[in-house]
Each structure stands twice: as C-alpha cells, then as structure tokens.
Amino acid sequence: MLNLVFFGPPGGGKGTQAAKVAEQYNLVHVSTGDILRAEIKRESELGLKIKDIINKGELVPDDLLIKILENVFDSHNEADGFIFDGFPRTLPQAEALDEMMTRRSCQLKQVLSLDVPVEELLERLLKRAREQGRTDDTEDVIKNRLRVYHKHTQPLVDYYRRKGIYSEIYGVGSVEEIFQELCQIIDQNK
Numbered sequence: 190m191l192n193l194v195f196f197g198p199p200g201g202g203k204g205t206q207a208a209k210v211a212e213q214y215n216l217v218h219v220s221t222g223d224i225l226r227a228e229i230k231r232e233s234e235l236g237l238k239i240k241d242i243i244n245k246g247e248l249v250p251d252d253l254l255i256k257i258l259e260n261v262f263d264s265h266n267e268a269d270g271f272i273f274d275g276f277p278r279t280l281p282q283a284e285a286l287d288e289m290m291t292r293r294s295c296q297l298k299q300v301l302s303l304d305v306p307v308e309e310l311l312e313r314l315l316k317r318a319r320e321q322g323r324t325d326d327t328e329d330v331i332k333n334r335l336r337v338y339h340k341h342t343q344p345l346v347d348y349y350r351r352k353g354i355y356s357e358i359y360g361v362g363s364v365e366e367i368f369q370e371l372c373q374i375i376d377q378n379k
C-alpha cells in the first residue's frame with residue numbers, strides 16, 4: 190500500500206499535485222479542505238459548525254478532523270493507497286494518522302512537502318479568489334492561514350524528518366515540472 194502525505198503552506202500546490210499523483214498511482218485522494226467545504230455547502234450540522242472557523246482561516250478542531258479521516262479510511266478497504274492532502278495539520282492529527290496506519294498494519298511511506306515563497310503563495314491565492322471566489326482566499330484570511338500554518342503545522346516537519354520519511358521540493362515552476370519531480374521522488378522511495 191502506498192500511503193503519502195502532501196504537505197506545505199496554503200497555496201503551495203498540495204491539492205493541485207495530489208489530484209495528479211492520485212491518478213498516476215491509483216490512490217484515493219483525501220483532501221480534508223474539499224471534505225469540509227462540501228459539508229459547508231450541504232449545510233450539514235458539521236458544515237454549520239465549521240463555516241466560521243474556515244472563513245477566519247483557523248483550524249477545524251482535531252477531534253472532528255480525526256473522526257472524518259477515520260470514516261474515509263475505513264470506507265476504502267480495497268484501496269491501493271491514500272494521498273492525504275491537507276492532513277495532518279497538527280501534532281495530534283499526525284499521531285492519530287500513525288495510529289490509523291498501525292491499526293490497519295500499514296505505514297505512511299512518504300511526506301512530500303512543497304516549498305513556495307510567501308509572495309508567490311499570496312499571488313496564487315488572490316488569483317484563485319478572483320477566479321473561484323473561495324471565501325477564505327481574502328488577503329487578511331490568507332495571512333492568518335499562513336500564521337496558523339507556521340504555528341501549528343510547520344512543526345510537523347521535524348516530526349516526519351525524525352521518522353526519515355520527509356522530502357521537500359521547491360514548488361515554483363510549471364504544474365507539470367513539479368509533478369514530474371514528485372513522481373521521481375515517489376518512485377525512488379516506494
């Protein structure tokens with residue numbers, strides 16, 4: 190089973206690359222951002238609870254995310270593997286993912302991180318705001334998402350470095366170039 194985490198700041202290209210890599214290696218693409226946005230759109234109980242959190246650029250509570258992930262994981266028993274895109278974002282989430290893997294007697298193979306300068310992140314997300322109108326892509330909220338990323342998510346780099354499964358690539362360039370580089374790393378380590 191090939192289980193990968195896509196890691197990096199908001200706007201780094203996780204979602205873009207995770208979709209391509211999932212198709213290439215026949216993996217289940219689990220984007221927690223997409224799952225949460227779908228709940229908001231459905232106006233489900235969960236959606237109503239998390240709407241304001243996402244629109245402020247804060248993180249949805251760990252217990253909710255972990256429950257969602259467990260459900261997705263358990264509903265794909267036959268999968269060749271998973272790409273976790275946007276999860277984990279905190280240490281408790283990373284530990285919960287490890288437990289999920291252990292329970293299923295599998296392991297996380299690689300954590301692939303996209304490193305992109307802040308100016309480029311801002312530019313990409315403001316462009317997406319103009320094109321897609323995502324409510325958390327305003328300049329103030331993007332800046333908060335970046336602060337939240339540095340405080341809560343970036344510390345996971347050390348967590349995964351210590352496990353020896355962390356790789357970082359420079360995420361500026363064409364989508365295709367970055368995709369090819371990611372595939373090379375995946376093929377070398379799978």
Ligand code: B4P
Binds near residue numbers: 246248362
């Ligand atoms: P996400 O949906 O994960 O949002 P994101 O970090 O902005 O990444 P996304 O995948 O959408 O963007 P990408 O970098 O691919 O999360 C949204 C919110 O949900 C979070 O702020 C949080 O509130 C909540 N949430 C999600 N997961 C959570 C968790 N685990 N715990 C708690 N809360 C959670 O791409 C950005 C843009 O760049 C796109 O427009 C794309 O077209 C463009 N782009 C990509 N690659 C490019 C390239 N090479 N060159 C130029 N542009 C590029």
